[in-house]
Amino acid sequence: MQLAIEKLVYGGDGLARLPSDGSGKGKAAFIPFVLAGEEVAATLVEQHPGFARARLDSLLQPSPHRVDPACHYFQACGGCHYQHVSYDEQLRVKVEILRENLRRLAKFELEAEVVVHPSPPWNYRNRTRLALRHDGGFRLGYRRFASEEVLAVEECPIVSPLLQRALQALWNQGRDGQIPSFLREVELFADAEDTKLMAVFHQAADGQVFPQPLIELLQADLTALESVAVVSERTPSRKQPEPEPTKPKVLAGTGSLTYNIGGHAYQVSAGAFFQSNRHLVSELIRIVTEGPAGEGPSGKIATGGTALDLYAGVGLFSLPLAANFQRVVAVESSPLSFGDLRRNAPPHVKAFRATTESYLNETGKKLAADLVVVDPPRTGLGAAVAKSLAQSRTTRITYVSCDPATLARDLAILIQGGYRVLEAHLIDLFPQTYHLETVLHLSRG
Secondary structure: OEEEEEEEOOOOEEEEEOOOOOOOOOOEEEEEOOOOOOEEEEEEEEEOOOEEEEEEEEEEEOOOOEOOOOOOOEOOEOOOOOOOEOHHHHHHHHHHHHHHHHHHHOOOOOOOOEEEEOOOOOOOEOEEEEEEEOOOOOEEEEEEOOOOOEEEOOOOOOEOHHHHHHHHHHHHHHHOOOOOOOEEEEEEEEOOOOOOEEEEEEEOOOOOOOOHHHHHHHHHHOOOEEEEEEEEOOOOOOOOOOOOOOOOEEEEOOOEEEEEEOOEEEEEEOOOOOOOEOOOHHHHHHHHHHOOOOOOHHHOOOOOOEEEEEOOOOOOOHHHHHOOOOEEEEEEOOHHHHHHHHHHOOOOEEEEEOOHHHHHHHHHHHOOOOEEEEOOOOOOOOHHHHHHHHOOOOOEEEEEEOOHHHHHHHHHHHHHOOOEEEEEEEEOOOOOOOOOEEEEEEEOO
16 A cells, blocks of 8 residues: 655654544554655555554655665664664654653653764674574574564674674684584674674573684684683573573683773673763763763762762763762672672772662662762663652752653653753664664752
8 A cells, every 4th residue: 555654753663644444543554664754655564453564565755865775684684774764864863753752651842952962873883792593504693674583694884893804703614614503692892992802602501512612713713802701591491481691601811891981991791781882982971971061160060979870880980970979879780790890990989789779779768969870771760760769869860761762751750750851962872773872961959
């Protein structure tokens, strides 16, 4: 059928309307790889009570913002969603999606201008995770679009040059039969200078021994490879159908990489989280730790007192906060990230290994930090944490979000608690994808 695309929505799809049955507005239909204003020919592939999904067959009237994709795997690979969209239009779309999610889910109209921080649109990723398969011959790649099947990928234009060389080295050894079938995935992580590499392999929980000669072959092919580790997946059970992986076993090097950024050296161990856009990490740190423009000396929120860094990870924000606050409290639940946090942090950073919810339950309404920084996972703060913060005596919160829907849900609670948005930033950590990173500076009183 012929459909008109109204807009793009979070998740990468375009929204169109099916013909009305006469009782009101037509059912929403979601179509990937389209643009607002386009007329397309599409085929329905799924029907649900409240919506439908369709497949793009042909463009009848293309958008002026449509461009040729830079990657020949685009639309087959599930990693990218916007390679058909000019980069300026990607940024505009992400701002509109952010505003719409806040309007629709939080019933909040963002009056402040969204400050946009663009990224170089290609070769920006410092880390990637690929699947290894041996059925029908060796394959290294990503999941296919809307599928669990693995697509063989030999090059990727959004990863750094070093990661691209690592892909080629893995393909060389895989084709030579050097990568055993019990290895299922590999994570690659490059340092800030893109000169050193860590590889973490994931293997099935069958007691197989990682082949040491493979490490030597990879290091001969890729001299930047400094650390290698392996993770054995736990066997699923009735109690844990999706169990957590075991602690990485270091096979070569230290099992960690040092990431130098903003005058700070971060140890990042195998399995620990770190931001993946090598061009914007320092910009993200600056936006989060300096606070709203014009607030305090040199734009800093405060130069004394206490800062609380929740979901602290390896200390990405804790270390720069420690330069401007007399005391920093950093809370992290992951044992791997927490170990790095303790090693990275200076003496006046107090690190707690706990979930944010349990830590706030302990402190309760006594919490009165000068600044609270929250950088939760995609699931957001959740009602319990958001309510704890809303009931605290903290006047300033900086919220770092990677999901506009959960941000909107949490923001509604914080606004009800008396907070207002001083500044909104969109940091484009993930060009060519629908993902967007937001930083909101909140204040009350």
